[in-house]
Amino acid sequence: MLWSRTLPSGPVRPVLPDGCMDLLWTRPPDGGPGRLTVAGPDTGPHPATDVPGTRYAAVRFAPGVAPALLGVAPFEVRDRRVELADLWPASQVRALAGHLEAAPAPGRALDAWAARRAAERPAPDPRLSQLVTLLAAGTPVAGAAKNLGVGPRRLHQLSRDAFGYGPKTLGRILRLGRARELAAAGLPVAEVAHRAGYADQPHLSREVRALTGLTPGALLGG
Numbered sequence: 392m393l394w395s396r397t398l399p400s401g402p403v404r405p406v407l408p409d410g411c412m413d414l415l416w417t418r419p420p421d422g423g424p425g426r427l428t429v430a431g432p433d434t435g436p437h438p439a440t441d442v443p444g445t446r447y448a449a450v451r452f453a454p455g456v457a458p459a460l461l462g463v464a465p466f467e468v469r470d471r472r473v474e475l476a477d478l479w480p481a482s483q484v485r486a487l488a489g490h491l492e493a494a495p496a497p498g499r500a501l502d503a504w505a506a507r508r509a510a511e512r513p514a515p516d517p518r519l520s521q522l523v524t525l526l527a528a529g530t531p532v533a534g535a536a537k538n539l540g541v542g543p544r545r546l547h548q549l550s551r552d553a554f555g556y557g558p559k560t561l562g563r564i565l566r567l568g569r570a571r572e573l574a575a576a577g578l579p580v581a582e583v584a585h586r587a588g589y590a591d592q593p594h595l596s597r598e599v600r601a602l603t604g605l606t607p608g609a610l611l612g613g
Contacts, residue, residue: 392451393502400443405436407603407610408564410523410554412457412465413449414475416491416501420444425497427475427488429461431468432555434564436604440472448491448498450505454561455519455553460505460512465555519553522546526562527569529588535562567602570595574611583611 413430420442430437430449458465463478476484487504494500518539525535535558536546550558570587574580584595596607603610 392453393449393498394451395446395448395498398439398441398443398445398447403439405438405604406430406433407436408433409568410454410561410564411451412461412463412468412555413451414457414461414501414505415447415449415472416497417441418446418497420446425488425491427484427491429457429463429468429473429475429478431471431473432465433470434556434560435470435602437470437472448501450502452505453520454523454565455515456509458553459515460509465553466551469555516549516553518549522550522558522561523565526558527565529566532558532562563598563602567598570599571611580607580611 410432412432415428415430416425417428418425452460457463461478468478475487490504491497491500518541521539522535525538526532530538532546533543536543539546541549547557550556550561554561566587566589570583570589573583573586578586580595581592584592587595589595589598599605599607599610
């Protein structure tokens with residue numbers, strides 16, 4: 392998914408965990424050269440650290456897609472923002488950065504580059520998308536392992552190598568994403584907790600605070 396934004400002045404809500412990784416093209420407000428950064432998978436809120444006026448154009452990869460496409464081990468960039476130059480050969484980074492600098496619409500150019508690269512790389516293990524679907528639906532980790540025909544240790548390894556953390560953490564993050572979707576649809580918090588698979592509303596509240604640092608009211612409304 393392509394996204395772009397300019398960092399406003401004043402307080403900015405931190406980036407919240409969603410199971411995804413991003414490749415960002417960042418331009419400073421003074422018009423200096425851009426830089427390429429990999430946003431690793433988050434397990435908690437990640438504060439904005441750039442100055443107001445910083446511009447971003449980025450591709451957000453669905454859970455489990457970025458590691459194979461970018462050649463990056465997600466557990467090595469978990470909860471971090473890492474310069475692509477620290478992960479790739481300098482010549483490759485210069486080539487991509489030069490392409491984006493010259494593009495009239497860097498975001499679209501980055502998105503097109505990602506699509507071409509995805510077409511050239513092996514497809515992700517189909518079990519990864521199945522795991523995301525199972526955990527997002529509230530399937531327990533043991534049940535997900537059984538559905539995929541793997542043991543608990545193998546499932547943990549698959550999850551760590553593709554998402555940057557184990558299936559339990561992935562499930563918590565995906566469940567919170569489901570809760571946010573339900574809340575955005577206007578459901579009361581108690582109904583959100585029930586439909587998203589939490590034991591009760593206090594359980595949802597604890598998870599919101601643990602994963603986002605926000606109060607349930609600030610994140611979900613109501």
